[in-house]
Amino acid sequence: MPEGKFCNKTPINTEEQLKATLGDKGGKQYYEEMNQLDVDSDKLWASIQKTMKSRTKTWLEICAHCGLCAESCFLYQVNGRVPEQVPSYKIQSTLGVMVKKKGKVDNAFMQMCMETAWSKCTCCNRCGMYCPLGIDMGVMFSYLRGLLYSQGFVPWELKIGSGMHRVYRAQMDVTTEDWVETCEWMAEENEEDWPGLEIPVDKVGADIMYTCNAREPKHYPEDIAEAAILFHVAGENWTVPSEGWEQTSLSMFAGDWECCKDNVLNVYAALERLKPKRAIGTECGHAHRATVIEGPYWAGRPDGQPPVPYIHYVEWLAEALRTGKLKIDPTKRIKEPVTLQDSCNYVRNQGLKDVTREILSYIVEPGYFVEMAPNKEHNYCCGGGGGFNGIGKYREQRNVALRKKMEQILDTGCKLVIAPCHNCWDAIRDLEEEYKIGIRWSFLKPLVIGMLDVPKHLLPPEE
Amino acid sequence: MFKKILLATSGAPSTFGAARVAFDMAKRYGAEVVVFNVMGVPTKAFSQVVNDVRTGEEIEVDDEYRAWVEEELKSTFEKQIESVEYAKIVTTTGVPSREILRAARAEDADLIVMGASSGDSSAYRKGYPGSTLQRVAKAARCPVMTVHRETASYWGGFGNIVFATDFSKQAENAFKFALNSAKELGCDLTLFHALDISGKVLDQNDIEDKLIAARARIRETYGPLMGDFKDFDIEVWEGVPYVEIVKIARERSADLIVLAHHSRELDPELASIGSTLEQVILRAGCPVVSVSKPDKV
Ligand code: SF4
Ligand code: SF4
Ligand code: SF4
Numbered sequence: 001m002p003e004g005k006f007c008n009k010t011p012i013n014t015e016e017q018l019k020a021t022l023g024d025k026g027g028k029q030y031y032e033e034m035n036q037l038d039v040d041s042d043k044l045w046a047s048i049q050k051t052m053k054s055r056t057k058t059w060l061e062i063c064a065h066c067g068l069c070a071e072s073c074f075l076y077q078v079n080g081r082v083p084e085q086v087p088s089y090k091i092q093s094t095l096g097v098m099v100k101k102k103g104k105v106d107n108a109f110m111q112m113c114m115e116t117a118w119s120k121c122t123c124c125n126r127c128g129m130y131c132p133l134g135i136d137m138g139v140m141f142s143y144l145r146g147l148l149y150s151q152g153f154v155p156w157e158l159k160i161g162s163g164m165h166r167v168y169r170a171q172m173d174v175t176t177e178d179w180v181e182t183c184e185w186m187a188e189e190n191e192e193d194w195p196g197l198e199i200p201v202d203k204v205g206a207d208i209m210y211t212c213n214a215r216e217p218k219h220y221p222e223d224i225a226e227a228a229i230l231f232h233v234a235g236e237n238w239t240v241p242s243e244g245w246e247q248t249s250l251s252m253f254a255g256d257w258e259c260c261k262d263n264v265l266n267v268y269a270a271l272e273r274l275k276p277k278r279a280i281g282t283e284c285g286h287a288h289r290a291t292v293i294e295g296p297y298w299a300g301r302p303d304g305q306p307p308v309p310y311i312h313y314v315e316w317l318a319e320a321l322r323t324g325k326l327k328i329d330p331t332k333r334i335k336e337p338v339t340l341q342d343s344c345n346y347v348r349n350q351g352l353k354d355v356t357r358e359i360l361s362y363i364v365e366p367g368y369f370v371e372m373a374p375n376k377e378h379n380y381c382c383g384g385g386g387g388f389n390g391i392g393k394y395r396e397q398r399n400v401a402l403r404k405k406m407e408q409i410l411d412t413g414c415k416l417v418i419a420p421c422h423n424c425w426d427a428i429r430d431l432e433e434e435y436k437i438g439i440r441w442s443f444l445k446p447l448v449i450g451m452l453d454v455p456k457h458l459l460p461p462e463e
Numbered sequence: 464m465f466k467k468i469l470l471a472t473s474g475a476p477s478t479f480g481a482a483r484v485a486f487d488m489a490k491r492y493g494a495e496v497v498v499f500n501v502m503g504v505p506t507k508a509f510s511q512v513v514n515d516v517r518t519g520e521e522i523e524v525d526d527e528y529r530a531w532v533e534e535e536l537k538s539t540f541e542k543q544i545e546s547v548e549y550a551k552i553v554t555t556t557g558v559p560s561r562e563i564l565r566a567a568r569a570e571d572a573d574l575i576v577m578g579a580s581s582g583d584s585s586a587y588r589k590g591y592p593g594s595t596l597q598r599v600a601k602a603a604r605c606p607v608m609t610v611h612r613e614t615a616s617y618w619g620g621f622g623n624i625v626f627a628t629d630f631s632k633q634a635e636n637a638f639k640f641a642l643n644s645a646k647e648l649g650c651d652l653t654l655f656h657a658l659d660i661s662g663k664v665l666d667q668n669d670i671e672d673k674l675i676a677a678r679a680r681i682r683e684t685y686g687p688l689m690g691d692f693k694d695f696d697i698e699v700w701e702g703v704p705y706v707e708i709v710k711i712a713r714e715r716s717a718d719l720i721v722l723a724h725h726s727r728e729l730d731p732e733l734a735s736i737g738s739t740l741e742q743v744i745l746r747a748g749c750p751v752v753s754v755s756k757p758d759k760v
Contacts, residue, residue, distance in 0.1 A: 025525050185568060189602050192756070219505050219557050392523075 004033025009040070009152040011256060012163025021163065026392055027156025037152050039110055044151060045103030052099070056143055059135045060096050063088050069137070072130035074380040074404040075120055087127040087137040090120050095144045114153045117145050119394035122385035122401070123253075124344040129377065141386075145255030154254055155391045161250030162259050169266050170214040170246040180242050182217040186225040195460055199228045202274060203239035208316075209276035209308075210240050211247040211267060211291070213284045213422050226445035227282065230317075233458055234325035244270025247281050248422075249290030253387030257298065264295035271307045278309040280316045283443050285345030285421035286385070288312045293349050312346050314420055317444060318355040321362045332451040333365045339372055339414040341405075341428065342379035343421035353377060356420065359444060363451055370412040380404045382419070384427030402431040410437060417441045464647050465494045469572035471563045471599075472500060474536050478578035481610040484750055485576040486543040491620065494573075495549035498540060499566050501559040502532050513556050524556050560598035572605055573759050574752075579611040579744050600724040600740060605759035606640050607724075608752045609744045625653045625717040627708045627743075630680065633723035637754035638685055641721040642692060652695040653715050654681050657707035674699050705742035717749055724753040 003009060006021050007030045024030050069087040070076050076085040083089055094113040098105055121141045128136025148154055149162075164171050174182075183199040191197045200206070208231070216223040231238045244267045251259035271279060281288050292310045296303070320326040340360060346352045353376040360369050372379060383402035388394065405427065409417060419425040419441050428441045470485040472478040482498075489496045503513025503522060515522045522528060536552050537544065544550045553570075555562050567575050579596060600607045626641035628634040638654075645652040656677045660670065677699040689695065700707045712720050724740050744751045754760055 023525055025527070026523055185565075189564075219561065221561065 003037060003152065006030040007033035007037055007152055009150065011166060012159060013166050015167050018160065018163045018167050021160055030156045034111065037107060039105055039107060039151055041103045044147065047147060047150060048099060048103060056140055059140060060099060062133055063092065063135055069127040069131045072127045075401060078400055078403045085120060090116050091137050091140050095140055110148065110151060110153045113144065114148055117141050117148060118155050118387060118391060119397040122381045122388050124381035124385050125348050146257050149255035155393055157390045157392060158250060158254035158387050162254040162256035165251045165259050165263050169263060171248050171250045172214045172218045174214050174217050176242055179217050179245055182221050183224065183240060186221050186228065190225050190229065193460060194229055194232055197228060197232050200239045202242050204274050206237050206239040207277045208236055208238035209271060209274055209279045210238055211245050211279060212282040213248045213287050214246045215422060223445065226449055229449055230326065230445060233452060233454055234320045239274060239276065241270035241274055247287040247291045248284060252290050261298040264291055264299050267291055268299055268307050276308060278311065280311055280313060283313045283420040285343030286423060289345040289349050312352055314352055314356050314359060318358045321359060327453040328362050328451045329453040333363055334368060335365045336416060337368055337370050337414040338364055338416040338418060339370050339409060339412040341382060341417055341419040341424045342376055343424050344381050344385060347379065348377050363448060370414050372408040372412055380408065382424040382427035384423060389423055389426050399434050402427060402434060406431055406435055406437060409439060415439050418444060420444050464643060465492050465573045467495045467497065467570055467572045469497045469499055469567050469570060469575045471575060471577040472498060474500060474539050480612055481576050481578045482540060482543060484610050486547055489547045493548060496547055497570050498536055498550060498552045499563065500532060500536055500554045501557060501562045502554055503556045504558055505556060529554055560595040563599050564602055567603055567605060574605055575599065575603055575607045577609055579609055600753045601755060604756045606752045606754045608750050610750045611744050612748065621648045621650050621718040623715050623717045624650045624719045624721060625655055625712045625715055627655045627657065627720065627722040629723065631723055633755050636757045636760050637721050637723040640752065640754045640760035643760065646692055653711065654685055654695060654697045655711050656681055656699045657704040658699060658701040659704050660701045661703045670701050674701060705739045708743050709746045712747055712749060719749055720747055720751045722753055724755045
């Protein structure tokens with residue numbers, strides 16, 4: 001059967017294709033076409049032979065089927081602890097079978113794999129911590145997603161998502177002009193309250209190059225303004241690149257590795273061009289994972305590091321508070337029970353658990369910070385990770401997935417949740433929308449701005 | 464003075480008053496009306512799903528939906544669109560306040576006209592505090608006119624303008640706008656200050672002294688800027704500012720109230736209760752213009 005108009009093995013590479021696929025409401029035609037899509041078994045098997053690392057192979061072979069990983073997976077917990085949600089089962093019944101059959105699988109099998117890969121695993125990597133053999137389903141599912149993507153079995157939104165990255169090099173249709181314009185606009189909008197506020201574009205040799213998530217210029221440009229305000233108050237010498245500013249990677253969730261590489265190279269090119277001392281990414285978990293943790297490998301960097309030290313926003317913020325570049329007015333600290341969402345993508349993947357708590361020690365009145373249980377590297381996914389949040393087809397499953405986070409938050413008794421990750425922020429918002437438990441949520445930036453002890457000379461002249 | 468008016472509307476009846484004023488003004492001044500509609504607030508992360516601004520329902524925005532919304536707007540405002548020389552419809556998705564500001568900037572609008580509640584998504588507000596109006600009024604480069612009541616939409620043009628000052632920097636910008644409007648439209652202008660005595664214990668003599676001082680201050684501050692404009696008077700009343708502003712507007716049969724917006728506070732729990740601007744809008748019988756920035760006045 002020939003490939004469909006929308007659902008096929010070719011990535012979206014042009015704006016035209018992108019718009020056409022977007023126009024297919026809810027992916028209706030896309031999913032119909034998927035029912036007819038052939039599996040190219042030879043190609044699939046060739047690809048497995050070429051790309052499957054010995055680690056993955058070993059993992060598939062050595063799994064003892066002991067089931068110790070079951071309880072570690074939040075999706076297993078919230079889905080009635082059915083065997084189909086046991087991490088090892090999920091991977092053995094998909095990738096495991098695909099390998100065993102040397103790629104000779106059919107359409108129905110591939111669709112089952114797709115459903116498993118995108119609605120039964122958020123690549124949160126929690127199970128990997130509990131398996132006695134260190135087998136990590138998050139890693140294996142990422143690999144499986146790549147195989148599925150190359151065969152055209154990928155949820156509609158993620159095909160579009162990686163298409164966006166391919167066409168605009170951003171997860172949304174934000175062009176270079178839009179981006180630069182937004183920076184000017186935000187500086188202008190806030191210069192009265194913050195005299196001297198600037199968002200310098202393409203400054204060579206600054207101390208910091210800042211990168212963000214395309215959602216910011218698209219819908220929430222105040223986030224960029226807030227970053228600017230905090231850099232300004234901290235007296236940082238910083239810049240944003242006109243190209244290579246978008247740090248997120250829906251292509252990573254889609255399994256479009258070629259696109260991942262292209263995007264991260266684009267960011268790294270900005271680093272090479274502007275030669276900052278270091279780079280700082282916004283409050284986004286997967287953006288950090290894509291650019292800082294996995295990116296160097298996609299880009300083939302031998303040292304496994306980005307071209308310059310690249311830190312997450314929470315690291316900069318903690319440093320700025322620690323060194324006194326930013327000062328908090330103690331009377332303005334949070335004086336209500338508040339809890340923290342640990343983003344898997346930078347906590348479990350990079351160990352940034354203590355810096356976030358250090359930040360809280362400055363901005364929360366002692367005694368008011370309530371930990372979720374479990375927390376830090378043991379924390380559960382927000383419920384919407386790995387692309388789950390955005391996939392219409394699996395909305396119901398995603399809503400079920402939110403329950404774990406809901407329980408965790410309810411147990412803390414807090415009404416305020418700090419979520420320094422765009423995707424977690426979205427999931428928690430959706431969680432409130434869905435279950436109405438009466439909570440508020442926030443990034444760190446606006447909270448900190450509200451509590452700053454601003455030096456007189458940075459304030460607007462008295463009226 | 465108004466070449467381009469951005470009418471921010473959800474298309475719902477609550478914005479008809481605003482629409483009438485916007486179109487009437489456009490007719491009078493040969494201005495262009497940009498009928499601007501934010502169809503939905505983005506939700507669900509990066510998907511195409513948005514919450515419909517009017518119904519709160521989840522919808523998927525595609526060309527078909529966009530065309531439908533445009534058609535709806537066109538038929539809602541059909542007569543009015545025909546009555547002006549230039550009008551166009553612009554739709555988008557996003558966070559309403561942000562998109563209104565973005566459009567005003569992109570279109571270089573001279574005035575934003577909106578209803579008092581142009582589509583606040585409660586879910587959105589929780590994450591990012593501040594009502595659409597507060598956020599637009601704070602950040603807009605051009606004056607923002609809010610028309611809360613259908614009855615407030617004027618029938619015979621503007622005759623009386625009340626300018627309420629709190630002597631802030633932003634009030635200077637608001638004053639310029641009020642004066643220019645009064646000159647241009649041939650209106651009477653009342654310069655007004657409400658001496659805020661809420662929550663204070665003052666004796667009558669104190670109050671009298673302060674009233675006299677405020678009068679003098681108005682004269683000193685704005686008198687020299689009047690040029691050859693003569694049709695103005697000065698009033699200072701004591702009380703709770705928004706109450707007094709609404710009272711004098713009623714007494715003078717004002718068709719327009721002009722005041723500054725300069726609250727930095729966007730937290731709805733703190734700002735909307737205390738905000739003079741919002742209270743005036745809710746209670747006034749006429750359109751209210753707030754001015755924050757010196758441009759476009
Ligand atoms: S805990 Fe490890 S070895 Fe045991 S079933 Fe799970 S993946 Fe296999
Ligand atoms: S990576 Fe996370 S979601 Fe996936 S199986 Fe493991 S624990 Fe479950
Ligand atoms: S969205 Fe946040 S919590 Fe959820 S998987 Fe990603 S980083 Fe983890």
